[in-house]
Amino acid sequence: MEIIHVSAECYPVAKAGGLGDVVGALPKYQNNLGHIAKVVMPMYRTRFLFENNFEVVHKGAFGLANYWFDYTIIKEANNVTGFDLYLVDIYGILDREKIYGYDDDSLRFTAFQVAVVDWLSKWNHHPDIVHVHDHQAALIPFMMQHCYAYRHLSHIKTILTIHNAEYQGWLGWDKSNYIPHWDPWKSGLLEWENTINPLASGIKCAAKVSTVSPGYLEELRHSANGLEKLFEYERGKCYGILNGIDTDVWNPGTDVYIAENFNAENFKKKKFANKKVLCDQFNLDEDKPLIVFIGRLVGEKAADLLPSAISDSIYHMEGKMNFLILGSGEHWIELQLQNLRGHFLGYYNSQIGYNEKLSHQMYAGADFLLMPSRVEPCGLNQMYAMRYGTIPIVRNTGGLKDTVKDFGGEGGYGICFDNATVWDISYSVHRAIQLYEQQERIDEIRKQIMEIDNSWERSAQIYINLYNS
Numbered sequence: 001m002e003i004i005h006v007s008a009e010c011y012p013v014a015k016a017g018g019l020g021d022v023v024g025a026l027p028k029y030q031n032n033l034g035h036i037a038k039v040v041m042p043m044y045r046t047r048f049l050f051e052n053n054f055e056v057v058h059k060g061a062f063g064l065a066n067y068w069f070d071y072t073i074i075k076e077a078n079n080v081t082g083f084d085l086y087l088v089d090i091y092g093i094l095d096r097e098k099i100y101g102y103d104d105d106s107l108r109f110t111a112f113q114v115a116v117v118d119w120l121s122k123w124n125h126h127p128d129i130v131h132v133h134d135h136q137a138a139l140i141p142f143m144m145q146h147c148y149a150y151r152h153l154s155h156i157k158t159i160l161t162i163h164n165a166e167y168q169g170w171l172g173w174d175k176s177n178y179i180p181h182w183d184p185w186k187s188g189l190l191e192w193e194n195t196i197n198p199l200a201s202g203i204k205c206a207a208k209v210s211t212v213s214p215g216y217l218e219e220l221r222h223s224a225n226g227l228e229k230l231f232e233y234e235r236g237k238c239y240g241i242l243n244g245i246d247t248d249v250w251n252p253g254t255d256v257y258i259a260e261n262f263n264a265e266n267f268k269k270k271k272f273a274n275k276k277v278l279c280d281q282f283n284l285d286e287d288k289p290l291i292v293f294i295g296r297l298v299g300e301k302a303a304d305l306l307p308s309a310i311s312d313s314i315y316h317m318e319g320k321m322n323f324l325i326l327g328s329g330e331h332w333i334e335l336q337l338q339n340l341r342g343h344f345l346g347y348y349n350s351q352i353g354y355n356e357k358l359s360h361q362m363y364a365g366a367d368f369l370l371m372p373s374r375v376e377p378c379g380l381n382q383m384y385a386m387r388y389g390t391i392p393i394v395r396n397t398g399g400l401k402d403t404v405k406d407f408g409g410e411g412g413y414g415i416c417f418d419n420a421t422v423w424d425i426s427y428s429v430h431r432a433i434q435l436y437e438q439q440e441r442i443d444e445i446r447k448q449i450m451e452i453d454n455s456w457e458r459s460a461q462i463y464i465n466l467y468n469s
């Protein structure tokens with residue numbers, strides 16, 4: 001089967017979060033199963049572009065609103081990603097350093113999608129499946145079925161995977177001319193609550209829709225940033241498929257970013273060696289339990305609660321633990337987290353920004369990883385943490401609920417809580433400290449979580465079954 005994934009992110013080319021991880025891994029595992037999975041994404045100006053070799057495979061052009069865009073499709077020449085990787089270059093709009101955050105993002109991503117569909121329409125043969133990810137690619141099913149120039153692609157089946165339904169890519173109707181000339185009788189397939197809603201359009205037009213965990217799919221029927229009724233209506237074609245992790249990239253036994261490699265047999269001293277390096281770097285005490293947070297500093301991740309939860313924990317538990325934060329996001333949260341450093345020298349530190357290498361070092365060196373998320377469609381961090389013997393402290397929501405069991409129950413191994421509140425977080429930190437004091441128990445749990453198989457192998461096959469259906 002030939003599958004083409006369309007996404008705004010793909011690790012190691014360009015990644016802002018979990019979407020990049022999934023699109024960088026799933027196609028590789030689908031290829032291992034004997035299929036041909038390819039990825040197409042925008043050609044940003046990231047390091048990957050300058051460090052690898054490419055060949056031009058197609059050149060084309062299209063009109064969009066009052067613009068005329070020339071585009072070029074280039075293909076990475078040496079298969080360094082483990083799948084065929086195509087990048088779409090559109091001069092003037094996609095050739096930027098960052099993935100998101102520009103005023104013209106709706107123009108950029110709509111033009112990207114038009115270029116992909118235009119290119120597909122020129123292929124001599126057609127792929128079996130076009131698999132689109134999140135709202136930046138979610139107009140493609142509509143374009144392939146209802147834009148006059150591309151209707152000959154309408155027999156190709158499309159699937160939409162929703163990594164995060166909070167972001168929907170809304171466009172005002174004044175931007176309806178961004179979409180190539182389409183059948184006006186079909187405008188209802190673009191619309192949700194009086195605007196063009198790309199994510200809603202993808203849900204309506206794709207043959208199948210998947211979310212990145214079964215728990216999240218269930219939640220979307222009650223809380224989907226305005227799309228609840230649509231999820232309820234389309235439930236017959238929606239599936240929850242749990243993400244996996246790329247065990248080649250996230251492997252404490254071979255990870256080149258960390259100070260000492262380790263595995264489930266020899267982790268005791270070696271994991272501690274990683275902790276020591278991290279603590280030295282951030283002026284923390286390696287003899288205390290180290291609790292880390294890695295992620296986007298936004299309300300969804302409950303990052304706004306971190307400053308109070310950290311202060312509360314350090315005061316009430318008399319500084320029996322250390323905290324280290326890595327993240328970027330809303331400016332006011334970044335500022336508060338920076339300011340806290342002055343108050344809790346030696347107990348707390350933070351690095352604001354995006355740092356792939358440091359994230360690996362933190363998964364390897366930490367004792368606990370905190371994820372108090374209000375919304376967590378799947379969550380990869382908790383799975384990475386477990387692979388590196390770091391115990392997750394998570395809120396019972398979405399994919400976190402599907403992947404972490406509290407150590408208080410039979411066979412459990414994590415710390416779980418119900419509410420995204422300072423109180424629940426502090427209480428969980430208290431439980432973590434108590435657990436840390438029982439060295440034998442904690443080592444047992446570490447071994448247990450390092451051996452959990454969260455790799456993509458199982459889920460990659462579930463996607464193939466879905467395509468076949």
Ligand SMILES: Nc1ncnc2c1ncn2[C@@H]1O[C@H](COP(=O)(O)OP(=O)(O)O[C@H]2O[C@H](CO)[C@@H](O)[C@H](O)[C@H]2O)[C@@H](O)[C@H]1O
Nearest residue numbers: 017018019163295327353354355356359376377378379380
């Ligand atoms: N400052 C920083 N420096 C370095 N690395 C950083 C970083 N901030 C985040 N990361 C990395 O980005 C990834 C985050 O993945 P998540 O799945 O937790 O979140 P995200 O919300 O982006 O993804 C969405 O899509 C994924 C994939 O489907 C779902 O799992 C998730 O629930 C959903 O919200 C991890 O690899 C993490 O290490």
